[in-house]
Amino acid sequence: MGKLLPKRLGTAGTGDAQLLRKPELLAPAGDWECARAAIENGADAIYFGLECFNARLRAHNFATTELPEIMARLHERGVRGYVTFNTLVFADELAQAEDFLRKIIAAGTDAAIVQDVGICRLIRRLSPDFPIHASTQMSITSEAGVRFAAELGCSVAVLARECSLQEVAAIREKCEADWVSLPLEIFVHGALCVAYSGQCLTSEALGGRSANRGECAQACRLPYELISDGKNVPLGDRRYLLSPQDLAGLDALPGIVRAGVSSLKIEGRLKSPEYVAAVTGVYRRALDKAWAELGPQAEALASSTAVSGKPAASGETPSAQEERYQLDMTFSRGFHTGWLEGIDNQQLVHARFGKKRGVRLGTVKSTTPHGLLIVPEGPVKPGDGVVVDQGRPDLPEAGGNVNAVEPQGKLLFLRLHGDALQRVRIEPGSIVWKTADPALERTLRQSFEVEQPRYKRPLEARTEGADGQPLRLTVWDEEGLEAVAESAQPLETAQRQPLAEAILRKQLGRLGDTPFFLAALDNRLPGGLMLPLSLLNACRREAVERLLEKRRTGQRWTLLSPSDNEADDETKMTAGPEAIPPPSAKANPALIPLVRSLEQLDAALEHPAGDIYVELENPRRYPEAVERVRAAGAGHTVWVAPPRIFKTGEDWIIKQLLGCGADGFLARNHEHLRALAGQRLRGDFSLNVANPLTARWLIERWGLERLTCSYDLNASQLAALLESAPPAWFEVTLHQHMPMFHMEHCVFCAFLSSGKDFRDCGRPCETQSVSLRDRVGAEHPLKADAGCRNTLFNARAQTGAEFAQDLLGLGVRHFRIEFLNESPQEVRETLHRYAALLRGEINGTQLWHELRLVNQLGVTRGTLRD
Template sequence: MPKLIPKRFSSQEGNSRQVSKPELLSPAGDWECARAAVENGADAIFFGLERFNARMRGKNFTVADLPELMAYLHSRGVKGYVTFNILVFGNELRDAEDFLRSIIASGVDAAIVQDVGICRLIRRLSPDFPIHASTQMSVTSEAGVEFARELGASVVVLARETSLKEVGAIREKTIAAGTEVPIELFVHGALCVAYSGQCLTSESLGGRSANRGECAQACRLPYELYSDGKQVELGNRRYLLSPQDLSGLDAMPEIIENGVATLKIEGRLKSPEYVAAVTKVYRQALDKAWESYIGETEKNLVPFDRQAGKYALEMTFSRGLSDGWLHGIDNQKLVHARFGKKRGLRLGVVKSVEKDGVTLLLEAPLKAGDGVVFDRGRPDEKEEGGRIISVDTKGADSYIRFLGDSINWNRVKAGHTLFKTSDPLLDKELRQSYQVEQPNFTRPVKAVVHGEPGKPITLELQDELGRTVRSESSEPLQTAAKRPLDLDTLQKQLSRLGNTPFHLESLDNRLQGNCHFPVSQLNQLRREAVESLIELRRQPLRWTLKERANATGIQNKKEKDQAKTKPQIIPYLRSFEQLETALSLPYDELYLELEDPKKYKQAVELTHSSHPNKKIWVAPPRMFKTGEDWVIKQLTQCGADGFLARNHEHLKSLSDFRLRGDFSLNVSNPLTAEYLIDRYKLERLTASYDLNATQLAALIERAPPKWFEITLHQHMPMFHMEHCVFCSFLSEGKDFRDCGRPCDKHSVSIKDRTGMTHPLKADAGCRNTVFNAKAQTGAEFARDLLDLGIRTFRVEFLNESPQEVRETLDRYERLLAGQLSGQSLWRELKLINQLGVTRGTLRER
């Protein structure tokens, strides 16, 4: 590997930073996974507890485990981060406070947090406990980093969709602005097709919120693609929304060069063998890349075998490996669409089928005992597979034989693809790496020896973090008559650290004169020093923890005249036809979202010229990535009366305009609402779509109702993703530069396994949103919301015709006026809405 010149990020004199060696962060779902990470070189692990984490369907630790777990981790030089990465509801804040108190008191190294309100709650409880902004916070730009920093975050986990080029740009801009925060980036594991924190699919389809740790993985299912109402023939490419797994192995030099502080491995639901393999491979790859970066050779490093490493990654878990978004978007490479579950290593295509085996040209090694599966192009159906008993190679081809009747040969044909899914020898080797009696991975210590004849000998040990212990002999050193203690003898005895978590990195011999000391007592001195150092490392971290106060409360000022205020509807429109229809109706305010921001100026001029008293608010693209300033320019010059703030960049760049917060800001509790209202001067907020009626009531009851507007009718935006289905399956291009823009020419939808056909839309950044085929209504809860003090409601449209817009708005006006019941409205809407209407996510679950 060529030597890399260290890169300094600087925009002006005095604002440069030297790149540091990244931390390697591994997942741990249980004790075995934690040991697998530690013994294979993780610098830190992240794990969930029994509540408030985004992997509730997996195994987790408990609060009671924390003292023992943290003592173990710290004794091994490993940090432990608790995931608190979900949205928290208003009626859960007291429980969340108690939970956080236990976490902080246990001495964990940090909490990984999604919820703005939880960040605020942590800071009310402790001014110094570290907060890491979760990838669920959807940070994609320097504005997002600044947002997290203001909340107290000391590390920011960027969205998986962020490229290394964008990482470098974010660092340069935050350094120049004085808002730099260490960046954490995913380098391996499953890729969510939707932006984390912005996926509402599980919520919309089954009432299981991904923002609450209950993702149903609808992205891993097969879909059919329709363009202009006709099915697109895609052969066996049916997994349209299932990305290959991320592997940043080959991008390691660039990751270091762009200043990433922490390399994160996904996989809290994975096996300990997976954790062991991936941690080991990335430990070795990172160490090798760092050696090349600094131009020095580090001692005690295991050589990196890239081919063996890639094999281990593919065998422990793989849906196919790609570099994800690290090098930018390549839609053809990101989603192969042939399967959505673990496949492992491709072995080749079956040439012929015999009575107990198959013949093929092997593309990878295979041996007796390995497990394989035949890919028939229908992975959602039962698949044939099993363990092989022999491999006979003659010439180019190999004959693979299976045990007895383990395969139904009627379902295996020539042309099927064979994958290796299991390697028992590799699994055994991985288990042996962490099921050990003495440490497999050790940390460096430096030793200093002091003394002279007639005085005690002193041994100082210093670990990699600078913590130092001293051990002193009870007996003085003697003058050596023959063989004085020399460096070689000291090195030999003090290096005997085999059953400890350390290895001797350096030894400084400061003995004066010819000293003699018995080897047995020198060994005892070493053991005492090591025990003291381990005990020092096991001590829990001490964070400031304030006395209990009203940490979760805010003042709820109910407006006395709120009940007298007439409720209003704001139509939310997505086309010029819908806009023209709404302009003819008696609405003072309109929301407008168009796919092309350049058309907003025309829409605003149309509104203001024809109806000067009407206000038109623009809904910008839901995500913003660094470098997309042209979008902001279009917005600021369009003349809109105000904007729906949908991400961190809008809160910053549009702060001179009237702003209201949209659902994508994920407001689920009063602490979040209060912060956004006060800090960014938002006029109102749309509550998170993750809330059902009870949770919504818990929010409104704990904050002024005038802060909120509620969406009563909409097609739920389910998947919101960087992956472009238009580009992937209606072109041969990799991104907007060579795809031919099929999104401008075709109306596209995807059909799921239940027969529902969900509309697909692209925005200005080529991001796609899959909308629920059925509109949902909260009409049956309208009276409750009115009683709680809500007076502003949204009715959103997608592809509805002008007539449907008119009829839908008329019914909601009658609903709020008390002239139509919620149940009657629901029944009537089903008649006028082509796609049908559901009772929506406000319903109790």
């Protein structure tokens, strides 16, 4: 009873009808105020983090001890609560992670949002039924990723932000064709990461802070210069080359619903409660409207009050212009549909600024020490905050609060508080932005600083009884929970005014400070009966309170005790290395070069026989690379490294791989695991192997020969992994230019062409050598792959040479040496020096001084020698 009705609609491109359900609206909550803002503005669910293991450590977050109270309050309001457990977890943290997870499950949390494969495995050991949502940090971009998540026991898959609606619909259709019916969640509003979530190593490479551990330093929001073939490319005031506009999927909502999306996620656990209130309210109204207008059953379903809640407060619905203003003012770097409507590299990044702006007020005509004379374009009033944007990130910005607005013909003079304008010379033509509106903030706060519930959810009721029997009142909510109460006295024949349906509706609808409104009444009472209204009201109060108590109790998940898992081999493995056979001390260490050009390959072939990894931008050149290895005749084996991301429609790349004749492949994503099954496979760093549970799943389930340890591991964390699982499972990258940003955004297309994507950009990536120069003068090389995705590499190579002997002692026998733009001679010299290092002929300090490398293993702080 009370469940939302599905709609069966035709899908674009098919003649079949699909069963659609109204998507959940999922809002962020960085603290209690944000949670209230989400609840009172119509969120169906919120997501929030705890003290650790969440990807927004800078948010206030909640304490684990608060979980029971949080969940009771959410459930009373008909709102689900999901805990973000969306970071990688290291081997020496698994015991702590298990303790956190037990508390999360016991508190009746509705789900955990998880990035780490090993944590999914751990949750399933602890509870067979607790819901897991596969985080966007899992980089799910195709149906293979959804199947991967389903096999791990996930109940929802959060797709990468880079998926278009066409790709989302295709993923859903292909999954359903294979009987994989995992609900799909996408982001619809908020900040866009320029890099694929779960694949960004920039903060770590530059500052020792891991984005996969909740410590993103937002290097994408900084200015860069574009260098092409050694020359600076003049871009005017466009300096923020990696800072996307914020996502706004408002206009795309009908298409999102038609694509079969089950949950609409709003970004913003670091944002203010006013932001949460505004965005949740705007999307609540838009989603309800889009749902009501869909399909042939729209009119009937729109009239069913059981399909959504409603605000209790009266008042006019904001206009579209007013709603856009709220979105702009609460947080905006400019809005765009992101990748929802496909790739448009000219629109995604405007590159003028990388921080919050708000509403554009106009341009500067002239200035005085006390204010700005502007050509107005937007509304402004005393009390608003403004800032002047000169398109010069090297200059401090001027601005302040408006004391007075003085019309001067068609111009406006903004008299500002303080002396901010006296410190900066402002050029005419500079843009003025409104960055704060205290009046709007007060209005938004009023939406959630309320004594009684503002947003109410539907309640349905049924009345039954007969003369001489108690009135029986049954109530139920939209989730199907129900409660029953009976009147303290029996019904009797009415002498004057019987209980007509109008009276029942009025009295049962007096739900006051409860979180309900009466959506429907099924009156089964015979006519001509009466009951004192005081008893009817008491019956209503009792039934509603019983229903609320059921809601507060929430779902109770199975939670197994530690003894239930004593026979679990995985549990034994995470307890320590004693059950693992020691590595053979006789095995010779092997260097595995990864090369990115045929010239580097020729140089690597001069090294003693062994494995060589080859990564080329054009997969059609792999047969030539394989032929060169075969022609060398020195016993080398060649392994191909495909693109890190696979998206629907890129099967041609898989065909090229299978036909190139390579000895094996580096599996870098979910599609490689499935499509290349039966081939020799090794897992690459992009699979984010940080603990033994993840390693075991990939080795045993997917038949991988070996795994590259995650680049998030520092030396001590790497040691913990090697001590908790067979060292023979792993190889360690000892030398590389760290791949920092890996992104769908194509800098070549956006700033070296006028095209939208690969179809009209002219392919400047094939003819120009490009790098991005940062604020300290480092020039980071930029490369494109076969899918037109870009990777920005660290300008300087780094080495873990000083840790090589410790790693050998821990059992590591396979070391990767990655090359980027090095010449053939540099490849020869580097391999020669590392071979000498592993033989003990030179030490690590000598090597990194000789090669002028950054002395660093992994990207987070730490050392093997504690």
